[in-house]
Amino acid sequence: MVSRLVLILGDQLSEDIAALREADRAEDTVVMAEVMDEASYVPHHPRKIAFLFAAMRKFAAHLEGQGWRVRYTRLDDPDNAGSIPGELLRRAEETGATEVLAIEPGEFRLIAALEDCPIPVHLFPDDRFLCSHAEFDQWAEGRKELRMEWFYREMRRKTGLLMAGDKPEGGKWNYDHDNRKPAPDEITFGGPMQFTPDDTVEEVLALVEARFPENFGTLRPFWFATDRTQARQALAHFTAHALPRFGDYQDAMLDGNRFLYHAVISMYLNAGLLGWQEICEAAEAAYTAGDAPLNAVEGFIRQIIGWREYMRGIYFREGPDYTRRNALDHQRKLPGFYWTADTDMRCMARAIEQTRDEAYAHHIQRLMVTGNFALLAGIDPHEVHEWYLAVYADAYEWVEAPNVIGMSQFADGGIVGSKPYVSGGNYINKMSDYCKGCAYEVGEKTGDKACPFNYLYWAFLHRHRDRFGKNPRMAQMYRTWMRMSDEKRQATLDSAEAFLGKLDTGARV
Ligand SMILES: Cc1cc2nc3c(=O)[nH]c(=O)nc-3n(C[C@H](O)[C@H](O)[C@H](O)COP(=O)(O)OP(=O)(O)OC[C@H]3O[C@@H](n4cnc5c(N)ncnc54)[C@H](O)[C@@H]3O)c2cc1C
Ligand code: SF4
Numbered sequence: 001m002v003s004r005l006v007l008i009l010g011d012q013l014s015e016d017i018a019a020l021r022e023a024d025r026a027e028d029t030v031v032m033a034e035v036m037d038e039a040s041y042v043p044h045h046p047r048k049i050a051f052l053f054a055a056m057r058k059f060a061a062h063l064e065g066q067g068w069r070v071r072y073t074r075l076d077d078p079d080n081a082g083s084i085p086g087e088l089l090r091r092a093e094e095t096g097a098t099e100v101l102a103i104e105p106g107e108f109r110l111i112a113a114l115e116d117c118p119i120p121v122h123l124f125p126d127d128r129f130l131c132s133h134a135e136f137d138q139w140a141e142g143r144k145e146l147r148m149e150w151f152y153r154e155m156r157r158k159t160g161l162l163m164a165g166d167k168p169e170g171g172k173w174n175y176d177h178d179n180r181k182p183a184p185d186e187i188t189f190g191g192p193m194q195f196t197p198d199d200t201v202e203e204v205l206a207l208v209e210a211r212f213p214e215n216f217g218t219l220r221p222f223w224f225a226t227d228r229t230q231a232r233q234a235l236a237h238f239t240a241h242a243l244p245r246f247g248d249y250q251d252a253m254l255d256g257n258r259f260l261y262h263a264v265i266s267m268y269l270n271a272g273l274l275g276w277q278e279i280c281e282a283a284e285a286a287y288t289a290g291d292a293p294l295n296a297v298e299g300f301i302r303q304i305i306g307w308r309e310y311m312r313g314i315y316f317r318e319g320p321d322y323t324r325r326n327a328l329d330h331q332r333k334l335p336g337f338y339w340t341a342d343t344d345m346r347c348m349a350r351a352i353e354q355t356r357d358e359a360y361a362h363h364i365q366r367l368m369v370t371g372n373f374a375l376l377a378g379i380d381p382h383e384v385h386e387w388y389l390a391v392y393a394d395a396y397e398w399v400e401a402p403n404v405i406g407m408s409q410f411a412d413g414g415i416v417g418s419k420p421y422v423s424g425g426n427y428i429n430k431m432s433d434y435c436k437g438c439a440y441e442v443g444e445k446t447g448d449k450a451c452p453f454n455y456l457y458w459a460f461l462h463r464h465r466d467r468f469g470k471n472p473r474m475a476q477m478y479r480t481w482m483r484m485s486d487e488k489r490q491a492t493l494d495s496a497e498a499f500l501g502k503l504d505t506g507a508r509v
Contacts, residue, residue, distance in 0.1 A: 004028045005091055007084070007102040007121070009110070010038065010052040011396055013059040013228075014272035015066075018124035019101040025067050029095050032060050033073035033087040035080065041109070042390040045217035046208050047224070047359040048267075051393055054204040054226040055271055062227070071095075075207060084110065085117040092119050103127075106312075106398035108320035129312060130155060130276055130305055136313030146314065146415060149174065152306030161280050161301055162287070162294075169287075174302065175247065175295035182431050183252035183260075189245070191257075192264035193237040194223035195230050216339050216391060218357045224267065224393070231265070231273035238263045239282045240291075247296035251364045253347075253432035258354050262362045263300070266394035269308075276304050311402040314416060323385050323401050327413035328464060330375075334383040335503055338370070343509055345452060346438035347428050348373055359393035364431065366392075367421055371408035375422055376456035377500060378463070381411035419473045422460055425451035446491040452499050452509065458489075459496030 006023045008030055023030075034053050053075070060072045071091050073080050081087045088100055100121040105111050114121045125132060131139075139154060140146050153173055156162060162169040197205060205222055225231040242261040249261050268274045280301050286292040315322060337343040341352035351369040355361050361370070366388070374384045385404045389395045406416030425442040429435040435442040435451070444450035461468065461481055468474045481489070502509050 002099070003095055003097045005088060005095065005097045005100045005119075006030045007088060007100050007114075008032050008059070009084070009102075009105055010034075010056050011106060011271045012103055012126075013055055014128055014275065015063075016128075016275075017103050017272075018127055019103050020068075022101055022124065025069075028069075028101070029091065029097065030060070030063055030068050030070040031073075031088060031091045031100075032056055032070065033080070033084065034075040035073070035083050035087060036075070037083040038110075039075065039212070042386050043215050044212075045355075045359040045391050045393060046212050046215050046219040047217055047222060048393040048395070049212060049215075050201070050204050050208045050219060050222060051224045051226065051267060051359075052271065053207070054201045055273060057200050057204065058227045075211060083113070085113055088117060088119055088121070106396045108397070112320075128272065128275060129309060130159065131309045131313060133313070133316050136309075137317060140313070140317060145418065146310075147418070148306055148310045148416075151310045151313070152302055155305040155309060159277075159280070159305060161284055161305065162298055169298070170294045173298075175298045176302075178295040179247040179250045179299050181248045181252065183254045183433060184249060187249075187254065187257045187260055189242040189259075189261050191259045193225070193230075193234040195225050197222055201226055216356060217359055225273065228273050231268040232278075234268065235263075235265055235274060235279060235282060238265065239286050243283060243286055243296055243300060244292040245296065247293065247299040250299060251431055253351075253362075253365055253369070253428075253434065255350055255433050258358060258360070260362065264360060267359075269304075270394050270396055270399065276308070280304055308399065311406075311416075312398050314402040314406060315398045318402075318412070318415065322412065323397065323405055324382060325405055325411045325413070326381050327411050328378070328381075328409075328467070330378040330409070330411070331380055332378045332500070332504070334374070334379055334387055335377075335509075336506060337509075338387055344439035345373070345509070346440075347432065347434040350434055355391050359391065361392070366403070367408055368423060368427060368431070371404070372422055373453070373456075375409050375420060376453065376460045377503060378460075381405055381409040384409055419468070419471055420460075422457055423453070424457040425453040428453065446488075446495040450495060455492045455495040456499065458492045462489075462493060 006019050006028050039049050060070045064070050073087055081090050100119055102114060102121055103124050103126045114123065139151060156168065201222065205219060208219060225234050245261045252260060254260060265274060283297045283300050287294060287297040338352060341349045341356060343349050347369045351361055351365040385401060388404045389397060389400050402416055406412045408421060410417060410420040425435065429442045440451045441449045442451045445454050458481055461477060469478050499509060
């Protein structure tokens with residue numbers, strides 16, 4: 001029998017993947033590699049690199065324990081070829097293998113690299129997802145609008161999660177209107193489960209410190225789970241202690257609490273340490289046992305079988321040029337403070353500091369703070385996309401790009417969202433405690449002291465009035481804008497221009 005290589009990438013750390021199912025333990029060789037190409041195509045957060053290398057090393061050891069022959073390349077291996085195709089060729093020469101089995105990577109960049117590899121690579125579908133490409137395309141075909149909500153209902157029916165026969169549990173598909181409570185005074189959840197680094201993790205931390213000293217982000221204290229057992233403990237901890245209140249405070253933000261009632265499991269799920277099914281079943285079981293209310297469990301399950309699967313469907317349907325879309329023709333450079341948190345806007349400083357310290361921010365911080373600002377300020381969406389891809393531990397293009405290019409920046413022209421996610425300071429003030437103590441006044445609309453989100457919001461609507469003026473979901477806002485006096489409108493536009501001028505010179509804002 002001809003021997004083959006089985007390629008396992010850093011975000012494919014699941015035992016039940018098609019490439020392993022197809023392979024022969026006695027004949028084939030698993031290839032895993034820490035390569036510079038993957039560690040540096042954007043300046044990844046050091047914690048993301050450390051998490052993946054540590055989890056890869058442990059997964060390789062686990063496979064060996066299961067009887068697999070594994071060739072594992074460490075980053076500092078002197079023979080490291082530096083790229084995935086290079087490593088495949090090296091291992092093919094060593095073993096005499098003539099074919100590679102792999103599952104489809106989550107980035108077009110890497111799919112193309114494998115397709116161009118001189119040794120034939122057989123790519124299997126990544127069936128760790130609920131919805132295949134074909135199924136998504138079938139759902140999307142002929143629809144005027146690809147709204148997540150309709151897709152989500154299909155996924156509920158398909159999985160039977162929270163279904164009472166063919167009806168949704170509790171009579172409604174979506175309990176989002178219960179999930180928008182502002183931040184409470186006290187958070188009773190102590191945060192995600194933290195793990196003390198063992199020898200494998202310590203070794204990786206030293207490597208990352210030595211090789212990526214300039215990357216944005218704090219490496220220590222490093223507390224992520226790095227194997228499946230730990231990831232399952234983190235999931236159980238969330239389900240027992242945070243899920244019951246996840247829904248209520250899903251959109252809230254608090255200066256003194258970075259995680260609120262969020263799961264902080266996306267990095268584990270996206271790397272393959274957890275699967276969507278076990279996560280959703282654990283949440284559903286909490287509801288059935290009466291331990292978590294329907295609004296929390298439905299909201300949580302929707303994120304996973306709804307948003308997450310939908311985003312992946314969009315990425316693969318739209319194709320490799322998706323990350324270059326720029327429907328609003330935004331050209332401004334990403335301000336330097338995205339890498340330093342050096343800004344007087346307290347909400348921005350807090351969200352960026354937290355991103356630097358944790359490689360994590362929750363959805364509303366990403367969408368309504370850093371994303372909202374970038375959109376209002378007219379930042380080039382590709383630069384925004386590269387920032388998000390670099391700074392979060394859960395970021396891979398298949399999920400990051402539709403969230404950033406589509407949902408957050410409206411750069412796809414309205415495929416993901418029917419209207420842009422923009423708001424003035426009022427929304428941030430309502431959902432957080434950031435505005436107290438900010439150098440800017442959230443109640444002020446124009447002038448040096450006014451909250452920049454306020455005038456940038458109106459200037460954004462004004463700038464894009466031809467595109468959005470007729471959108472029924474935005475009509476009310478345009479009416480409000482047009483009801484303002486000419487002087488007020490002009491003062492708003494002047495404040496926005498002055499602020500953006502300052503931003504362009506690199507002055508502190
Ligand atoms: C601008 C922007 C960029 C984002 N980039 C990423 C990214 O690179 N990787 C990523 O996994 N998520 C991304 N998201 C989605 C979401 O913010 C994160 O999944 C979530 O914050 C992860 O934290 P958590 O595990 O505590 O999630 P929770 O809030 O507890 O939600 C539970 C799970 O639902 C899933 N989920 C929730 N919302 C989304 C969504 N919009 N898309 C896909 N999955 C979702 C995640 O797997 C998450 O773990 C982005 C959102 C925005 C607005
Ligand atoms: S006042 Fe404006 S800039 Fe300051 S924290 Fe509030 S929303 Fe952010």
